[in-house]
Amino acid sequence: MKTHQLFIDGAYVDARSGRMFDKFSPSTGEKIATVHEALAEDVDLAVNAAANALKGEWGKMPKAVRCDLLMELANAIAARTPDFIEAEVADTGHTRHFAEKVEIPRGAANFRIFAEMLKHTGGEFYQMDTPDGTGAANLELHRPKGVIGVISPWNAPFLLMTWKVGPALACGNTVVVKPSEESPATATLLGEVMNSVGIPKGVYNVIHGFGPASAGELLTQHPKVNGITFTGETRTGEAIMKQAAVGLRDVSFELGGKNPAIIFADADMDKAIEVTMRSVFANTGQVCLGTERVYVQRPVFDEYVSRLKAGAEGLKQGGPETPGATIGPLISDEHRQKVLSYYAKARELGATVVTGGGVPEFDDARQGGFFVEPTIWTGLPEDSAIVKEEIFGPCCHITPFDTEEEVIAMANDTTYGLSATILTENLSRAHRVGGQIEAGLVWVNSWFLRDLRTSFGGSKSSGIGREGGVHSLEFYTERSNLCIKL
Ligand SMILES: NC(=O)C1=CN([C@@H]2O[C@H](COP(=O)(O)OP(=O)(O)OC[C@H]3O[C@@H](n4cnc5c(N)ncnc54)[C@H](O)[C@@H]3O)[C@@H](O)[C@H]2O)C=CC1
Numbered sequence: 001m002k003t004h005q006l007f008i009d010g011a012y013v014d015a016r017s018g019r020m021f022d023k024f025s026p027s028t029g030e031k032i033a034t035v036h037e038a039l040a041e042d043v044d045l046a047v048n049a050a051a052n053a054l055k056g057e058w059g060k061m062p063k064a065v066r067c068d069l070l071m072e073l074a075n076a077i078a079a080r081t082p083d084f085i086e087a088e089v090a091d092t093g094h095t096r097h098f099a100e101k102v103e104i105p106r107g108a109a110n111f112r113i114f115a116e117m118l119k120h121t122g123g124e125f126y127q128m129d130t131p132d133g134t135g136a137a138n139l140e141l142h143r144p145k146g147v148i149g150v151i152s153p154w155n156a157p158f159l160l161m162t163w164k165v166g167p168a169l170a171c172g173n174t175v176v177v178k179p180s181e182e183s184p185a186t187a188t189l190l191g192e193v194m195n196s197v198g199i200p201k202g203v204y205n206v207i208h209g210f211g212p213a214s215a216g217e218l219l220t221q222h223p224k225v226n227g228i229t230f231t232g233e234t235r236t237g238e239a240i241m242k243q244a245a246v247g248l249r250d251v252s253f254e255l256g257g258k259n260p261a262i263i264f265a266d267a268d269m270d271k272a273i274e275v276t277m278r279s280v281f282a283n284t285g286q287v288c289l290g291t292e293r294v295y296v297q298r299p300v301f302d303e304y305v306s307r308l309k310a311g312a313e314g315l316k317q318g319g320p321e322t323p324g325a326t327i328g329p330l331i332s333d334e335h336r337q338k339v340l341s342y343y344a345k346a347r348e349l350g351a352t353v354v355t356g357g358g359v360p361e362f363d364d365a366r367q368g369g370f371f372v373e374p375t376i377w378t379g380l381p382e383d384s385a386i387v388k389e390e391i392f393g394p395c396c397h398i399t400p401f402d403t404e405e406e407v408i409a410m411a412n413d414t415t416y417g418l419s420a421t422i423l424t425e426n427l428s429r430a431h432r433v434g435g436q437i438e439a440g441l442v443w444v445n446s447w448f449l450r451d452l453r454t455s456f457g458g459s460k461s462s463g464i465g466r467e468g469g470v471h472s473l474e475f476y477t478e479r480s481n482l483c484i485k486l
């Protein structure tokens with residue numbers, strides 16, 4: 001049984017609050033860890049450690065040295081890949097394949113890319129004329145923002161946490177990370193690796209706990225936190241924004257989605273199935289970028305539905321302990337209840353259940369886990385809760401369409417605007433339709449293809465701001481213009 005302490009000022013410490021909570025395995029339901037919960041005194045210690053580190057060795061470190069250190073950190077994470085995989089799959093129930101191929105390598109890449117980018121980024125310079133003819137020179141300077149509060153979710157814990165910590169540290173900030181209460185392990189383990197490569201103490205701090213009236217709320221309200229970055233549910237984003245308003249702290253939010261996939265009749269059907277099998281079912285549908293609404297042009301509707309059904313029924317359910325498993329459990333019993341409430345609602349609303357819709361039965365340890373059946377519906381109107389609300393499970397609703405105009409209107413008829421996927425072999429159509437989709441990310445003939453230099457984030461209720469490439473550097477620094485009269 002593991003115990004996860006807090007990581008503050010370069011050391012693992014017990015929470016002064018004296019409070020602990022339990023962490024359960026998503027794939028068996030058994031208790032796997034006890035976690036120390038940070039309350040006011042602990043949060044204060046972590047934030048003060050981060051604030052002090054800005055004034056010490058880290059704050060004075062030349063940019064090139066800092067970036068080299070982060071490259072070393074990326075290599076050290078890669079060297080500890082098996083440990084990170086074990087920690088991540090135990091907390092999340094993810095298949096080993098997903099952790100090995102996607103999550104942990106991206107954790108290392110999230111440090112490498114921003115260290116490389118920062119090292120080679122030049123500055124902005126504007127020369128201006130003045131009435132006396134001597135002119136002036138403007139230098140746009142970038143300073144670290146300060147102490148960054150990182151609130152991260154459980155669906156891809158290491159990937160999403162390092163996506164924030166990587167650029168924050170590359171820009172010279174310090175961080176206090178509050179990982180989800182459902183996934184404390186990899187953020188905690190990272191403290192050990194930070195120490196092993198010599199990242200100065202206080203630069204990276206981890207506090208555990210919940211959101212309201214716990215570590216999350218206390219961190220985002222702390223007056224010495226200068227910026228807050230968050231990935232999670234839209235309503236939580238709204239709560240954090242209110243908390244951040246005191247003291248006018250800057251925020252960067254990546255929030256929920258109800259993302260469409262649009263399959264045109266001219267699409268390569270093998271590709272359409274391959275792409276949407278991933279976009280609907282990868283990580284058991286617990287991906288903010290995932291597809292929960294599929295729109296299929298009428299001539300290929302029946303073929304698409306029957307082939308996606310076959311694909312869903314071919315998935316093998318199981319956690320990291322199950323050889324050959326291709327789809328894992330949901331993160332918690334609470335989340336399973338939420339997903340199942342939508343399964344029940346779909347039935348009440350009269351959906352055609354193409355496949356799934358229930359809880360699978362197992363005759364082994366998986367019976368205690370938080371599994372639900374991969375599920376496909378058709379036949380519901382566009383204004384039903386199933387088509388409008390983020391479910392965050394392995395499920396989608398499929399609607400037929402006839403024209404481009406009709407499908408663009410349906411795709412955009414949502415309060416969200418995170419991502420979309422278009423399947424077509426017609427490049428002009430891809431360009432025409434893709435440009436009209438109100439979402440931060442639109443993929444054509446692919447999904448989750450990520451170039452880390454590009455902007456990442458959502459419009460409407462799916463977020464505030466963009467991270468990725470230079471956009472991360474913009475959020476994690478404070479600009480000042482130095483105007484020198486010549
Ligand atoms: N868009 C996305 O990437 C994600 C969406 N979700 C959605 O959110 C639903 C709820 O899942 P949760 O884990 O409860 O997500 P959440 O958005 O409530 O939690 C994410 C993080 O925010 C923290 N938090 C919660 N309330 C807070 C507050 N007032 N102040 C500061 N921190 C706070 C949590 O402790 C956690 O670290 C899921 O059912 C799913 O639909 C969940 C995770 C990620």
Ligand SMILES: O=C(O)/C=C/C=C(\O)C(=O)O
Nearest residue numbers: 155156163287288289450
């Ligand atoms: O690739 C990224 O940077 C972000 C991926 C986001 C998710 O997987 C998510 O929030 O579900």
